Amino acid sequence: MTAPSGPALAGLRVVDLSAGIAGAYCTKLLVDAGADVVIVESPGGHPLRARGGSGALFGFLHTGKRSVIAEPGGTSLATPVARLVVGADVVVVDAAPPDRTAASLALAHPDLIVVSLSPFGLAGPWSERVASDLTLQALCSSIAGRGERHGSPVSAGGELIEWASGTAAAVATLVALRRRDRTGLGELVDLAALEVAITIFNGFRAVSGQLVPPGPPPYQVVEVPSIEPAQDGWIGFATLSADQFAGFAAMIERPEWAQDPEISRIDVRIERAAEIRREIAAWTTRHTVEDIMDRAAARRVPSAPLGDGATTPRLAHLVERGAFVPHPGGAYTQPRVPYRFGRTPQPPLRLPPQPGSDDAAALAATWGPRPATARSAAGGPAARESFEGDEADLPLRGIRVFDLTSFWAGPYASQILGFFGAEVLKVESIQRPDGTRMATSYGIRGDMAWERAPLFQAVNTGKRAVTLDLGDPRGQELGRRLLARCDVLVENYSPRVVERFGLLDADRPDLITLRMPAWGLTGPWRDRPGFAQTMEQAAGLASVTGFPDGPPLIPRGPCDPIGALHAAFAVLVAIRDRDRTGLGQLVEVPLVETALNVAAEQFVEYGASGTLLGRHGNGHPHAAPHGVYRTAGDAWVAIAVMDDDQWARLADTIGADEWRQDAALATSEGRVAARERVDAGLARWCALRSPDEVVEALWPIGVPAAPLVAPHEVVSLPQTESRGFFETVTHPVIGALRLPAFPARLSSRTLPYHQTHAPLLGQDNQGLLGGWLGVDDIELATLEDDGVIGTRPL
Numbered sequence: 001m002t003a004p005s006g007p008a009l010a011g012l013r014v015v016d017l018s019a020g021i022a023g024a025y026c027t028k029l030l031v032d033a034g035a036d037v038v039i040v041e042s043p044g045g046h047p048l049r050a051r052g053g054s055g056a057l058f059g060f061l062h063t064g065k066r067s068v069i070a071e072p073g074g075t076s077l078a079t080p081v082a083r084l085v086v087g088a089d090v091v092v093v094d095a096a097p098p099d100r101t102a103a104s105l106a107l108a109h110p111d112l113i114v115v116s117l118s119p120f121g122l123a124g125p126w127s128e129r130v131a132s133d134l135t136l137q138a139l140c141s142s143i144a145g146r147g148e149r150h151g152s153p154v155s156a157g158g159e160l161i162e163w164a165s166g167t168a169a170a171v172a173t174l175v176a177l178r179r180r181d182r183t184g185l186g187e188l189v190d191l192a193a194l195e196v197a198i199t200i201f202n203g204f205r206a207v208s209g210q211l212v213p214p215g216p217p218p219y220q221v222v223e224v225p226s227i228e229p230a231q232d233g234w235i236g237f238a239t240l241s242a243d244q245f246a247g248f249a250a251m252i253e254r255p256e257w258a259q260d261p262e263i264s265r266i267d268v269r270i271e272r273a274a275e276i277r278r279e280i281a282a283w284t285t286r287h288t289v290e291d292i293m294d295r296a297a298a299r300r301v302p303s304a305p306l307g308d309g310a311t312t313p314r315l316a317h318l319v320e321r322g323a324f325v326p327h328p329g330g331a332y333t334q335p336r337v338p339y340r341f342g343r344t345p346q347p348p349l350r351l352p353p354q355p356g357s358d359d360a361a362a363l364a365a366t367w368g369p370r371p372a373t374a375r376s377a378a379g380g381p382a383a384r385e386s387f388e389g390d391e392a393d394l395p396l397r398g399i400r401v402f403d404l405t406s407f408w409a410g411p412y413a414s415q416i417l418g419f420f421g422a423e424v425l426k427v428e429s430i431q432r433p434d435g436t437r438m439a440t441s442y443g444i445r446g447d448m449a450w451e452r453a454p455l456f457q458a459v460n461t462g463k464r465a466v467t468l469d470l471g472d473p474r475g476q477e478l479g480r481r482l483l484a485r486c487d488v489l490v491e492n493y494s495p496r497v498v499e500r501f502g503l504l505d506a507d508r509p510d511l512i513t514l515r516m517p518a519w520g521l522t523g524p525w526r527d528r529p530g531f532a533q534t535m536e537q538a539a540g541l542a543s544v545t546g547f548p549d550g551p552p553l554i555p556r557g558p559c560d561p562i563g564a565l566h567a568a569f570a571v572l573v574a575i576r577d578r579d580r581t582g583l584g585q586l587v588e589v590p591l592v593e594t595a596l597n598v599a600a601e602q603f604v605e606y607g608a609s610g611t612l613l614g615r616h617g618n619g620h621p622h623a624a625p626h627g628v629y630r631t632a633g634d635a636w637v638a639i640a641v642m643d644d645d646q647w648a649r650l651a652d653t654i655g656a657d658e659w660r661q662d663a664a665l666a667t668s669e670g671r672v673a674a675r676e677r678v679d680a681g682l683a684r685w686c687a688l689r690s691p692d693e694v695v696e697a698l699w700p701i702g703v704p705a706a707p708l709v710a711p712h713e714v715v716s717l718p719q720t721e722s723r724g725f726f727e728t729v730t731h732p733v734i735g736a737l738r739l740p741a742f743p744a745r746l747s748s749r750t751l752p753y754h755q756t757h758a759p760l761l762g763q764d765n766q767g768l769l770g771g772w773l774g775v776d777d778i779e780l781a782t783l784e785d786d787g788v789i790g791t792r793p794l
Contacts, residue, residue: 209712
């Protein structure tokens with residue numbers, strides 16, 4: 001029998017009713033894996049067609065899709081679009097409540113997967129409130145956590161919440177699809193952008209706030225070192241461990257810093273940033289970016305050049321890897337699909353559609369209705385209820401994952417698989433445990449400090465844990481025997497490290513091997529270390545973050561969970577392919593290429609129009625007022641007026657007669673031109689009120705506004721409380737912790753996402769090595785005496 005060929009999602013039919021980046025990127029990920037996607041545009045065209053003037057972002061997001069035109073409300077059952085829905089497997093909607101499109105479609109079509117994207121989710125006290133990227137960043141604590149220690153807080157550039165929401169929605173779609181393959185039943189996926197924002201900007205900081213009493217504001221941070229001036233530009237660093245900082249200190253000829261009881265501490269360096277940065281600049285400005293990177297690589301210090309829309313595509317490493325490819329129209333280049341399959345083909349890029357280039361009725365006739373199955377034929381709520389429990393809640397039940405990962409991106413990727421039913425075996429060693437075990441927050445005290453690290457607790461729940469020294473032949477042999485019982489191997493070490501362990505050469509045609517190297521498996525930077533911070537520096541995300549007259553700033557970590565979401569999506573595609581073929585394969589998801597994709601607007605806009613996107617602080621190039629304003633009590637509030645109607649309501653509410661009478665301010669262009677005057681007037685109004693008073697005045701009239709929330713406060717926001725986004729686990733060392741769940745609720749799910757606490761180091765050595773592999777107690781004791789296994793780090 002010949003295994004099926006072709007893209008893994010071939011035959012999947014998707015109707016995209018969305019208008020924003022999140023929905024478009026969700027369906028782009030699906031079409032890049034082989035799905036047939038039809039976007040439904042209004043007669044005026046998709047809103048992204050006009051963005052930036054060149055249409056390049058629309059072109060990137062909608063390559064390979066088809067287009068139909070429909071009047072607003074065109075999803076009623078009498079229209080050709082409705083006939084498309086009848087034939088679709090997935091419908092993506094981004095109309096925020098009180099719009100009922102998503103819920104209505106799910107109710108009318110029990111075998112349809114409906115993906116709803118909204119700011120706060122379909123239920124809860126904030127579900128009908130408006131939001132913007134700026135106000136969501138305020139609510140998730142992103143803004144409060146970024147900026148010079150005693151300066152103004154600043155938002156992250158690049159609309160990362162939108163891109164991450166699209167990726168998380170694509171993950172949830174494939175999970176729902178696997179459940180439907182088993183049960184015949186559809187799903188309502190309810191994704192909240194606020195929960196995505198917390199996931200990528202705050203997750204573990206919210207946990208840290210439960211373990212260490214928070215100090216007084218300000219909470220903002222700029223790491224030291226981070227982005228520093230070089231002789232010929234900017235150079236970025238990430239020193240997340242003591243070894244990395246020691247290497248950095250030696251490189252800049254200040255080796256004594258590594259032994260200094262103050263400067264060796266991250267928190268002290270932040271407080272003394274101005275002084276220490278002067279010392280760093282005295283060395284870095286004498287050297288070129290390329291020279292510094294070579295020196296840093298020799299000492300295993302993560303570093304990267306500061307890229308932007310013009311320079312990143314020209315980086316030699318990315319050129320050699322072919323990370324940028326021609327847009328199908330040939331006018332510019334764009335990031336390629338951010339994952340590579342070793343066996344399954346990926347469809348070629350095709351031109352984005354012209355408005356209404358396809359006829360809805362003809363497409364509907366081609367698709368036909370969704371094929372009925374024995375289980376879906378029953379239909380209705382009763383059928384949904386009959387599949388509650390393990391089968392409905394855990395679509396990945398039966399998948400076992402060998403988790404050889406560390407820090408954030410890799411562990412979160414495997415945790416996502418565990419959220420949906422996979423059994424995850426976390427493999428560490430007592431010589432080098434997961435790096436986040438050693439990254440406890442300053443102020444955390446108590447025995448077994450390696451079991452108290454906030455990030456480790458946040459992204460390793462639900463896993464079983466074994467320790468194996470994979471540098472020892474006995475550890476390698478036990479590792480191979482455990483791997484033989486697994487379906488998926490996940491690793492995110494630098495390639496040279498993991499390739500020494502002897503696990504990648506297993507002759508297993510059914511094994512899916514996910515590799516998540518920072519820079520990829522090929523190219524001159526292949527073996528260099530890298531973290532989210534270095535990806536944010538190289539991919540251009542730092543170049544659009546910060547104030548126009550200040551230095552570039554990193555977004556502070558979101559590229560790790562964004563990379564994890566992409567990796568989980570790619571593995572789910574590979575699992576779907578294995579379900580139909582019985583074959584596994586290598587799946588490569590470089591962290592840098594996921595960062596390039598969510599930064600794509602910079603590259604395609606520069607390539608298409610020559611426009612270089614830059615830093616705007618808390619402002620917006622096409623909207624005003626849009627910023628962070630100081631309020632009474634020395635607090636802050638974010639306000640974003642995104643259209644002319646919101647402006648008119650704002651002016652009426654705050655009684656600004658001069659604004660109402662100035663016709664030039666009635667348009668976005670006029671307000672942008674008068675930004676300083678408008679901002680000054682709004683700042684005066686905010687200064688007389690508390691953040692709550694500002695929000696209570698503006699949210700009811702449909703103007704996005706939000707207080708700047710501190711990292712530890714997101715746990716108790718009314719909306720996260722109502723939706724149960726933070727779930728409680730009880731850890732044997734720490735006690736009760738509230739941890740962020742997956743940022744989408746699936747209508748069939750009855751179980752919490754966090755089934756068990758994050759594992760203790762080596763807690764399952766007996767059960768896995770003794771119970772599964774039959775290693776007797778005497779041999780286990782010998783292995784522990786020899787340091788091959790253990791439960792305490794060396």
